[in-house]
Amino acid sequence: MIEFQQVTKVFGGSTVVQPLDLEIAAGEVLVLLGPSGCGKTTILRMVAGLETPSQGQVIVDQQPVNSANIANIRRKLGYVIQEGGLFPHLTGRQNLALAPRHAGWSAALVNERLAELMELAKFPADALNRYPNELSGGQRQRLSLMRALFLRPKILLLDEPLGALDPLIRASLQRDLQQLFVHSGATVLLVTHDLVEASRFANRVCLLNAGRIVQQGSFAEILANPRDGFAREFIQSQVVAA
Secondary structure (H helix, E strand, C coil): EEEEEEEEEEHHHHEEEEEEEEECCCCCEEEEEECCCCCCCHHHHHCCCCCCCCCCEEEEECCCCCCCCCHHHHCCEEEECCCCCCCCCCCCCHHHHHHHCCCCCCHHHHHHHHHHHHHHHCCCCHCCCCHHHHCCCCHHHCCCCCCCCCCCCCCEEEEECCCCCCHHHHHHHHHHHHHHHHHHCEEEEEECCCCHHHHHHEEEEEEECCCCEEEEEEEEHHHHCCCHHHHHHHHHHHHHHC
């Protein structure tokens, strides 16, 4: 579903993504794990066409990501950023209705999908008519996830989607997010620096350092057999902190 072919990215003379070859299968949940500045968000943004590779090619659903294909590719994507990216001047309902209205959905179809997602995301009906600043952090993120899933995308891109939440709300959303992934059947590319999120979600983990994948495999494999000093230190730092 997603393929990186010798992809690099350079900003201001600094290489933030080293030559990257990576394939992500349809329906796979792949977690990009690593510290801040390791290149994981840049990798995610290149899938959405928000960053252009300095070299190499990104392919999404058998189409290269370029100016000719990007509109069609983005119709296959759902994208959630850390702060949610909701429009502050629109209510929850209005935020959710933008994409389906643009896609020509009928009001009946919108309402049907809305009811389905509210149940899946455990979003309260009485919060739909509130503005984002009137919602709790957890509600904003649930709303952002609903918006990303509304058009039934083939691919979900999630950039630290739970990073700004307090631990109790984050734990609750982690459980619900697992169910949403299964129900959607989408290919998921999730960026995090959190070992717990990697362990909960990933079919496969790619651990990054300085723009390069230093180890990949199941979370259990990486936890049990870190390949080098960086991997051991990264894992140990979170285990000790916990």
